[in-house]
Amino acid sequence: MHLLSVDMTIFLEKLTMIAIVVFALLGIALYTTLAERKVAGVMQDRHGPNRAGPFGLLQPLADGLKLFFKEEIIPLSSNRVLFILGPFIAMFTALITSAVIPWGSSLELFGRKVDLTIADPNIGVLYVFAVVSIGVFGIMIGGWASNNKFSLLAAIRGASQIISYELAMGLSLIALLMITGTMSLGEIVKAQMNGAWGGFLGWNVFVQPLGFLIFLVCVFAECNRTPFDLPEAESELNMGYHQEYSSLKLGFFLFSEYINMIVSSAVMATLFFGGYDIPFVNETHLGETLGNNLVAILGVLMLLAKIVFFLFLFMWVRWTIPRFRYDQLMELGWKKLIPLALFNMLITGIVILLFDK
Amino acid sequence: MPACGGDLKRYMMQPLTNRAKVLDLKPLNFMERLYLPNIMNGMWITLRHIFKKKATIQYPEEKRPFSPVFRGLHVLNRDEEGRERCTACGLCAVACPAEAITMEAAERMKGEEHLYREEKYAARYEINMLRCIFCGLCEEACPKDAIYLSETFAPANFTRKGFIYGKPDLLIPDPKNEPGDFSLAKGQIEDRKEKVRKDVTA
Amino acid sequence: MSTTEILFWFLSALAILSALMMVTSRNPVHSVLWLILVFFAISGHYILMNAQFLAIVNMIVYAGAIMVLFLFVIMLMNMNADTEPQKNKWMKMAGAVASGSLMLVLVAALRDTELRSKGLEGAEGSIGLISQLGKVLFTDYVVAFELSSVLFLSAMVGAVLIGKKN
Numbered sequence: 063m064h065l066l067s068v069d070m071t072i073f074l075e076k077l078t079m080i081a082i083v084v085f086a087l088l089g090i091a092l093y094t095t096l097a098e099r100k101v102a103g104v105m106q107d108r109h110g111p112n113r114a115g116p117f118g119l120l121q122p123l124a125d126g127l128k129l130f131f132k133e134e135i136i137p138l139s140s141n142r143v144l145f146i147l148g149p150f151i152a153m154f155t156a157l158i159t160s161a162v163i164p165w166g167s168s169l170e171l172f173g174r175k176v177d178l179t180i181a182d183p184n185i186g187v188l189y190v191f192a193v194v195s196i197g198v199f200g201i202m203i204g205g206w207a208s209n210n211k212f213s214l215l216a217a218i219r220g221a222s223q224i225i226s227y228e229l230a231m232g233l234s235l236i237a238l239l240m241i242t243g244t245m246s247l248g249e250i251v252k253a254q255m256n257g258a259w260g261g262f263l264g265w266n267v268f269v270q271p272l273g274f275l276i277f278l279v280c281v282f283a284e285c286n287r288t289p290f291d292l293p294e295a296e297s298e299l300n301m302g303y304h305q306e307y308s309s310l311k312l313g314f315f316l317f318s319e320y321i322n323m324i325v326s327s328a329v330m331a332t333l334f335f336g337g338y339d340i341p342f343v344n345e346t347h348l349g350e351t352l353g354n355n356l357v358a359i360l361g362v363l364m365l366l367a368k369i370v371f372f373l374f375l376f377m378w379v380r381w382t383i384p385r386f387r388y389d390q391l392m393e394l395g396w397k398k399l400i401p402l403a404l405f406n407m408l409i410t411g412i413v414i415l416l417f418d419k
Numbered sequence: 420m421p422a423c424g425g426d427l428k429r430y431m432m433q434p435l436t437n438r439a440k441v442l443d444l445k446p447l448n449f450m451e452r453l454y455l456p457n458i459m460n461g462m463w464i465t466l467r468h469i470f471k472k473k474a475t476i477q478y479p480e481e482k483r484p485f486s487p488v489f490r491g492l493h494v495l496n497r498d499e500e501g502r503e504r505c506t507a508c509g510l511c512a513v514a515c516p517a518e519a520i521t522m523e524a525a526e527r528m529k530g531e532e533h534l535y536r537e538e539k540y541a542a543r544y545e546i547n548m549l550r551c552i553f554c555g556l557c558e559e560a561c562p563k564d565a566i567y568l569s570e571t572f573a574p575a576n577f578t579r580k581g582f583i584y585g586k587p588d589l590l591i592p593d594p595k596n597e598p599g600d601f602s603l604a605k606g607q608i609e610d611r612k613e614k615v616r617k618d619v620t621a
Numbered sequence: 622m623s624t625t626e627i628l629f630w631f632l633s634a635l636a637i638l639s640a641l642m643m644v645t646s647r648n649p650v651h652s653v654l655w656l657i658l659v660f661f662a663i664s665g666h667y668i669l670m671n672a673q674f675l676a677i678v679n680m681i682v683y684a685g686a687i688m689v690l691f692l693f694v695i696m697l698m699n700m701n702a703d704t705e706p707q708k709n710k711w712m713k714m715a716g717a718v719a720s721g722s723l724m725l726v727l728v729a730a731l732r733d734t735e736l737r738s739k740g741l742e743g744a745e746g747s748i749g750l751i752s753q754l755g756k757v758l759f760t761d762y763v764v765a766f767e768l769s770s771v772l773f774l775s776a777m778v779g780a781v782l783i784g785k786k787n
Contacts, residue, residue, distance in 0.1 A: 192681045
């Protein structure tokens, strides 16, 4: 099984992992749209969609089909190639962020040890940042190529927002990286599993509460979610950068937002909430009684539970907090979060210098 | 409030209630500028709303009860033997403020006694439901107890023509052929009469 | 040919092709996008050299941040193929001479380096990994590193000064 000096079994293994992760992401994103509407409903004393299938479970399929069968409109005065490229980039970057997330420890299948990670490079955290900064182009190109004032304004808003908040996000993470001493997401999770109470007290959120808060706010801004959803502010910009889009290309944009949400929830869970660590349980002890495979699967489910919690947080905040004004957004990013992150870095540095010899 | 007060006071509206709240425009203190406690407050409110009773009425399964004085679509009444009560006197059409009622009278022929109660009857009786304002003056004007407003409203239609209701649409079911439907419609009418009577006496 | 070689040739071809397309496209927005592709190809080369940190920083800083600013400017100035100003013959000549001499200098500099004899460190090299790079930056090149940070600081202060209302 060797081709071009590459072990083809590893190749196949990774390919299966990629396929599973991508389809799982798409599936979860599909149902996140339903969850979003349901959560919106119950928070406003309504029921939310409940007609298509039991509890409205078929609603996402109906929505998807509707989008699929809509007429594909490409405005005459738009830049055709870039107009199509925009949603493609948005979707692509949203999906490839998931490559470095450790979904679980490892399974033993057919006498092989299969890591439940697509890749665990030693620059995992930076990779996430790189992909996010590339993701801006999807919005910018899509907005510009539509040849519409509102789209262009929205695109520029979105891009400047994402660039601004990426700074604070990076600075808040530097403090975390000073403690962990590695940029590999897999290593960060493993380090957190060694804490007391079965790893619970080792979670980075207890070491870096301020860092987590800054990171959380920045993630909301990066995902263009309320209260930072200025790029798609309906009341000011009609629909934002996807105003001229229709059919599946619009679907791609909307979907990429949800996939971004899921992936950033996974990143938050991994960096600050112990990833696939099951709290109050010592995994190695449990592995001896239950078998390692079962514990690994439980870990994956635990990570999924954490992701679901963060997704709920995303929606909860969306239906509670109103939108920021643009100058308020920039002020929060540049004048509040960045100094706060620098301060957090300073404190972390001092503590490490004094107590961690 | 005297009109000669300060510039601002001149333009201020008189307070209509005593619930007006004076806005506090002091600069925010540190805790307020943090926003986090307020955000937590707001999120607590939305969280509580998840468990509250839903205001939705699931329409086709659940229906909202009409008010006792609700006036809906018209019904042309029959007597116990199934004869139309309307004698085409035209009082309802005269009473109608929206001029929604049109009728054409005809003389009862021999052998039609089981169809019409009086010697004169309405050969054509049309109500334009787009004009009608459902005021109920027709039912008050009728000397023969022939027209009533029921508790249903006009369903949607594709054309304007569909809203001009003729006799087949308005007539109550025949008590001889469809006694069940008749008593149902009749019951509604009696209920309404009862309610209105109570309303008037009260 | 090994996988690394195939990737090397593919990335090189991609880089050169995108660079040419960048220069020849009429539409400035297209030029920027081709330039981003060039950066991606170069990042790929870094990864082949096992310099993952450089690769990713190249992507974040150049492809991510700087190119977005470029796009900003181009989009806001509404520059596209129709509004491209016609430059006169002499300007074109001067540009050709200037860039030609720059290329000459670069080629001459490349001929003199030891790189040719030494060859590239492939996937075995570890100089591009974060820990090694950090150590080198903060020991051997610490003066240059700090000087460049001072340079950035002065640029930042200048920008703030320009942006400040009187």
